[in-house]
Amino acid sequence: MRTRRLVIPLVLICLASGCGGQDDDKVSSSSSSSSSRSPSPSPSSSVGKGANADKSPDGRSGETSSPADGGIDRMNDDRGAPGDPDAKGRQTVLFGRVPGNASAACVVVGGRRDVKSGGFVGGPFDDARRSYGTMRPGLERKQVRLYWVPQHAKPMGGVTVTATSAGKRVRVTQRSVADAEQWKFYDTVITLPRGGSWRFQVSSGADRGCFVASF
Numbered sequence: 001m002r003t004r005r006l007v008i009p010l011v012l013i014c015l016a017s018g019c020g021g022q023d024d025d026k027v028s029s030s031s032s033s034s035s036s037r038s039p040s041p042s043p044s045s046s047v048g049k050g051a052n053a054d055k056s057p058d059g060r061s062g063e064t065s066s067p068a069d070g071g072i073d074r075m076n077d078d079r080g081a082p083g084d085p086d087a088k089g090r091q092t093v094l095f096g097r098v099p100g101n102a103s104a105a106c107v108v109v110g111g112r113r114d115v116k117s118g119g120f121v122g123g124p125f126d127d128a129r130r131s132y133g134t135m136r137p138g139l140e141r142k143q144v145r146l147y148w149v150p151q152h153a154k155p156m157g158g159v160t161v162t163a164t165s166a167g168k169r170v171r172v173t174q175r176s177v178a179d180a181e182q183w184k185f186y187d188t189v190i191t192l193p194r195g196g197s198w199r200f201q202v203s204s205g206a207d208r209g210c211f212v213a214s215f
Contacts, residue, residue: 084182085153085182085183088152088154089152089153089154089155090151090152090153091149091150091151091152091153091183091184092151094121094149094183095116095121095151098114098115098116098121099112099115099116100115100116100117100121101116101117101118102116102118103118104117104118104119104208104209104210105117105118105210106199106210106211106212107210107211107212108212109125109129109211109212109213111126112125112126113125113126113127115211116209117202117209117210117211118151118207118208118209118210119150119151119152119204119206119207119208119209120148120149120150120151120202120204120207120208120209121148121149122146122147122148122149122200122202122209122211123146123147124146124147125146125211125213128144128145128146128213128215129213129214129215131144132144132192132195132215133195133215139189140191142191142192142193142194143189143190143191143192144189144190144192144215145187145188145189145190146161146188146190146200147178147185147186147187147188148161148185148186148188148202148204148209149183149184149185150184150185150186150204150205150207151207152204152205152206152207153183153184155205156177156184156186156204156205157175157204157205158173158174158175158186158204159173159174159186159188159202159203159204160172160173160202160203160204161173161174161188161190161200161201161202162200162201163190163192163198163199163200163201164198164199164201165192165194165196165197165198165199166194166196166197168193168194170190170191170192170193172188172189172190174186174187174188186204192215195214195215196214196215197212197213197214198212198213198214198215199211199212200212200213
């Protein structure tokens, strides 16, 4: 497992600046037994600029563009996120100002950028929803790039994201770890074969989360 450094911690700036609002409504989660498709995500610059990506989602070497690029100015100056993970590697300090819940029940994302559910903060949902269906550098029309910040960064053995919608099921596993300053997260590229409401169930070690977003 390899850790890659991102130069500008965009998601962490957003978390530190308190963007977001009150808790969203919760919805019950259910499972689907439809066929799976597993894209092969590659960590890149989804939460910052200047990342030295090994490969873009389309298999090309070099730095990739991100739907999150350019969002830094409207959220905060590059002051970084305060604090550090604790002695056990818990990144709990990042979760305090993000809307959502602590129970891992499914959270409706709505128009928010970053949302927490249980042991994860996920995002940038606003960029993913807005850009879905359009061609972007390194991404196909039906692909979205989402980052997942786990509460526990020791150990980080990989994340599994299962997305379900109206009988469709997509499962992605990402073992590479990205970092922004002292914080660690997973960066995934997920192919959603159709628009509509999707439920993302996320798991990594002891951490669980569930997010519902419409594309």
